Amino acid sequence: MALELYERLCADDRRPSPYCWRARLALAHKGLKPDYRTVKFTEADRVAFSGQSKVPVLVDGEAVISDSWNIACYLEDHYPDAPSLFDGSGGRAMARFVNLWVDHGLQKALSSILAPYALAAAHPDDRTYYRQTREARYGESLEALATKRAVFLEALNPVLEPLRQRLNESPFFCGERPAYGDYLIFAEFQWARSVCDQDILAAEESALRVWRSCMLDLFDGLARSVTAYDTAA
Amino acid sequence: MALELYERLCADDRRPSPYCWRARLALAHKGLKPDYRTVKFTEADRVAFSGQSKVPVLVDGEAVISDSWNIACYLEDHYPDAPSLFDGSGGRAMARFVNLWVDHGLQKALSSILAPYALAAAHPDDRTYYRQTREARYGESLEALATKRAVFLEALNPVLEPLRQRLNESPFFCGERPAYGDYLIFAEFQWARSVCDQDILAAEESALRVWRSCMLDLFDGLARSVTAYDTAA
Helix, strand or coil: CCEEEEEECCHHHCCCCHHHHHHHHHHHHCCCCCEEEEECHHHHHHHHHHCCCCCCEEEECCEEEECHHHHHHHHHHHCCCCCCCCCCHHHHHHHHHHHHHHHHHHHHHHHHHHHHHHHHHCCHHHHHHHHHHHHHHHCCCHHHHHCCHHHHHHHHHHHCHHHHHHHCCCCECCECCCCHHHHHHHHHHHHHHHHCCCCCCCCCCHHHHHHHHHHHHHHHHHHHCCCCCHHHC | CCEEEEEECCHHHCCCCHHHHHHHHHHHHCCCCCEEEEECHHHHHHHHHHCCCCCCEEEECCEEEECHHHHHHHHHHHCCCCCCCCCCHHHHHHHHHHHHHHHHHHHHHHHHHHHHHHHHHCCHHHHHHHHHHHHHHHCCCHHHHHCCHHHHHHHHHHHCHHHHHHHCCCCECCECCCCHHHHHHHHHHHHHHHHCCCCCCCCCCHHHHHHHHHHHHHHHHHHHCCCCCHHHC
16 A cells, blocks of 8 residues: 655755654654655645645555654554654643653744754755745844854753753663654754754764764664765764 | 552642652552652651752662653553553653753743742741752842743743644643643643633633633542642632
């Protein structure tokens, strides 16, 4: 049966979307290898069959699932014999909270830093769309946003503190082995290295660097296999 | 066998410590009713038997456990037939991350608002200690900190966003029923209502207010049973 993941395509065949990386890594965790289908920002009609306009969208035979969280839950429920993404009902509930913290905390802190770079990384066909939507969101030009990079990096610092603390206790956020909580967080770092030629982590972030490198190695280097900057090599 | 919880005592018999509330609620979740032993900030010698100076400390027969996270794990492991605090190994791992996010995110945002109030709520014997340690931490007087309350409340607003989002999906952070993730977060709100006569939540925070009220009702109103301001009634 067809297993297809519709994901965002950017310039130079880049695949930066953190939401799509959540799905990519969840699929790999379950031992599943989808065919990738690409969707530019201005090609929302390509996923209209899913009843909405965003990626990722997973097609698994007759099933069509949109939204990265729904995809993770679908995989957990329909592939119960493969390694667990959540390790129990409590893990699913708390991972959902971590998902929302990533969306409204970590990603928000990162997006102010990355948006100007993401413009250059956007597919040429999407750059007008990307500029217009992001400048409307931030209320200023992406060039003006870029001038405040140092301020945003400073604001990111305390947001990373719970991550540092956790990695001082165990090699992965989910403990001895990576699971969905790790994918939620790593997807943001993968977004960063996909669009930005300057590392968002300072040289002294040793625990985060070690973890990020381990995450890049997972699943035969899945996250290393795409076009990206080697800032996190 | 003796079951005793050593916790912080403040003025008017108040028990504001969020760390101690994590332990109080975890014990209640397991159906356990400890005897409470009080410790002022300047009475660290009262828990010296635990090999460290902080509260909470749980004494369960021969076992002595300090640190709220260690206490939660101890209760989960030694009372496996009582309702689970984590609902699985994934729940424990992710709850630990949420614990660190509370410590370094939510609590940090709240402490700037609450510290000036906590001075008045501190036991009279502890006020000099409290002022000295907190003013050293903040690098300014508690009175100077208090003048910036509006700024700190504004900074708290985005920190609450993942909480709001989660409560739009389910009645508790842990899903249909409260578990340790709820206690971690609620303990911060209990700290607030224990020391501060002004609600930290705006009137329009409906989901958070409903959840907080439910949490106050748990275990026969355990959190309502202590001296506090009725800002969250």
